[in-house]
Amino acid sequence: MKYENAKDILPKELFEQVQAYAAGKLLYFPIAGRRSLWGTKNGNRRRTEMRNQEIRRLFESGCSPDELAEKYYLTPESIKNIIYAKRGNKMNLDEIFSLYSDHAPLSAERTYFIDEMQEWNEYYYCADYALVFPERKLTLHIHHYPFTSPERLEEQNRTAEAYQNAGCDACRIVPDLSGNLYRSVSFEGHDCIVFAEETRENASPVSENSPRCADGRYIYTDELLTLIAKIGEKHLIGKEPNYAVLFDPVSSCFKRHEDWIHEYTEMDLPDRIKEKQPDLSGLYENINAELRCVRDALRKIYGKLPKSVFHGEERGDSILTDENGHLVSVCDFVDGGADVCVNHFLCLAMQQDEMLPDDYAWLAVHDPEINRMRTESVIHAMRVIGKEYTWNEDELTALPLIYKLMLFGRPYYFGTLFALMDDHDKLKEMLEFILKQLTSPDEIDFRSILAK
Numbered sequence: 001m002k003y004e005n006a007k008d009i010l011p012k013e014l015f016e017q018v019q020a021y022a023a024g025k026l027l028y029f030p031i032a033g034r035r036s037l038w039g040t041k042n043g044n045r046r047r048t049e050m051r052n053q054e055i056r057r058l059f060e061s062g063c064s065p066d067e068l069a070e071k072y073y074l075t076p077e078s079i080k081n082i083i084y085a086k087r088g089n090k091m092n093l094d095e096i097f098s099l100y101s102d103h104a105p106l107s108a109e110r111t112y113f114i115d116e117m118q119e120w121n122e123y124y125y126c127a128d129y130a131l132v133f134p135e136r137k138l139t140l141h142i143h144h145y146p147f148t149s150p151e152r153l154e155e156q157n158r159t160a161e162a163y164q165n166a167g168c169d170a171c172r173i174v175p176d177l178s179g180n181l182y183r184s185v186s187f188e189g190h191d192c193i194v195f196a197e198e199t200r201e202n203a204s205p206v207s208e209n210s211p212r213c214a215d216g217r218y219i220y221t222d223e224l225l226t227l228i229a230k231i232g233e234k235h236l237i238g239k240e241p242n243y244a245v246l247f248d249p250v251s252s253c254f255k256r257h258e259d260w261i262h263e264y265t266e267m268d269l270p271d272r273i274k275e276k277q278p279d280l281s282g283l284y285e286n287i288n289a290e291l292r293c294v295r296d297a298l299r300k301i302y303g304k305l306p307k308s309v310f311h312g313e314e315r316g317d318s319i320l321t322d323e324n325g326h327l328v329s330v331c332d333f334v335d336g337g338a339d340v341c342v343n344h345f346l347c348l349a350m351q352q353d354e355m356l357p358d359d360y361a362w363l364a365v366h367d368p369e370i371n372r373m374r375t376e377s378v379i380h381a382m383r384v385i386g387k388e389y390t391w392n393e394d395e396l397t398a399l400p401l402i403y404k405l406m407l408f409g410r411p412y413y414f415g416t417l418f419a420l421m422d423d424h425d426k427l428k429e430m431l432e433f434i435l436k437q438l439t440s441p442d443e444i445d446f447r448s449i450l451a452k
Contacts, residue, residue: 238338
């Protein structure tokens with residue numbers, strides 16, 4: 001759904017009234033009248049139901065989730081969702097609420113909603129509610145979502161327990177009145193999984209308005225890095241793939257980066273450069289050759305790296321902070337899963353690019369101070385992590401390789417290159433800068449930084 005600026009749509013008087021109640025908030029205005037269920041008008045719902053029935057029949061006849069995922073161009077998690085949800089009882093919202101209390105809720109605010117078919121042909125229906133019962137408060141989730149599965153929810157509680165043992169008051173799943181961690185139900189025509197999480201008083205999700213230190217980092221950043229380092233040191237083994245790995249049955253975030261980088265480096269970028277600035281194709285191919293060497297070197301050791309269960313910490317709405325911006329709790333582990341520690345740590349370390357100017361990818365070409373700031377932010381983060389986490393030899397070998405891939409395989413370089421396609425001289429400068437970054441002997445010495 002495309003977001004619009006309310007100021008551009010509402011009359012001035014109405015805009016000012018709404019602004020007084022919800023300045024800075026994201027609002028959803030439902031269509032007036034009775035809303036048709038997704039797919040009822042164009043037949044997509046019926047076709048999806050028939051497809052799901054066929055998937056269940058083939059599964060019962062012996063096809064594996066991986067085979068079905070390949071056949072129907074879905075992830076194995078989506079296939080499992082279809083299979084596990086098939087016995088759900090039809091329930092309305094009040095009946096779902098009654099699973100958690102003998103009393104009607106004093107208030108029920110829908111805090112998140114999505115009802116749409118994704119571009120990769122997976123259907124998402126997610127409705128989250130903040131419930132206040134006379135005896136307690138809960139966050140209720142009603143999900144038809146590839147990464148909400150029984151296995152993942154059970155894993156979520158194990159991960160939350162590890163966070164609690166590490167000193168973070170993580171939100172756990174609250175069993176219903178019958179002691180069930182989750183329920184499979186049919187809700188508004190969707191096969192959904194229903195579960196509820198604990199809530200935390202006087203805590204709010206991290207946002208752009210969260211307090212920051214003088215150097216631009218969120219106040220909680222070092223606290224969070226220390227926390228996940230402690231979790232990483234436990235080496236929890238996750239069976240479910242991480243949310244970010246949409247098409248990879250092996251469950252490796254490196255595979256996610258590999259596919260993403262491959263699409264741009266082998267197809268989109270060279271084709272566009274050949275079309276717009278053909279004389280720079282050779283320079284770009286030198287960059288691509290360096291990236292291929294990095295990927296080939298990393299493939300040899302990536303399978304040896306430890307895997308651990310992590311929650312998607314980079315999602316600000318899952319990090320709860322107090323009014324001073326300090327970490328209070330972690331919630332919503334649904335997207336968590338088996339992930340490679342070293343890669344996740346680097347993702348977090350590189351988040352701190354937020355302290356730099358929006359157009360710093362281009363500014364860095366002529367301003368070495370920006371690169372120095374980037375490098376120092378990564379070094380700072382890795383040192384914080386290294387106080388709690390013990391890096392093994394394979395990880396120390398992999399760190400500089402993954403760093404190079406992530407240095408290039410991030411939107412700022414790609415976006416900047418595409419934006420400069422019509423400016424020959426600037427594009428040439430940017431390509432030369434990137435090649436220098438990939439081939440410079442002045443790499444971060446992770447071994448020295450992380451030496452105990």
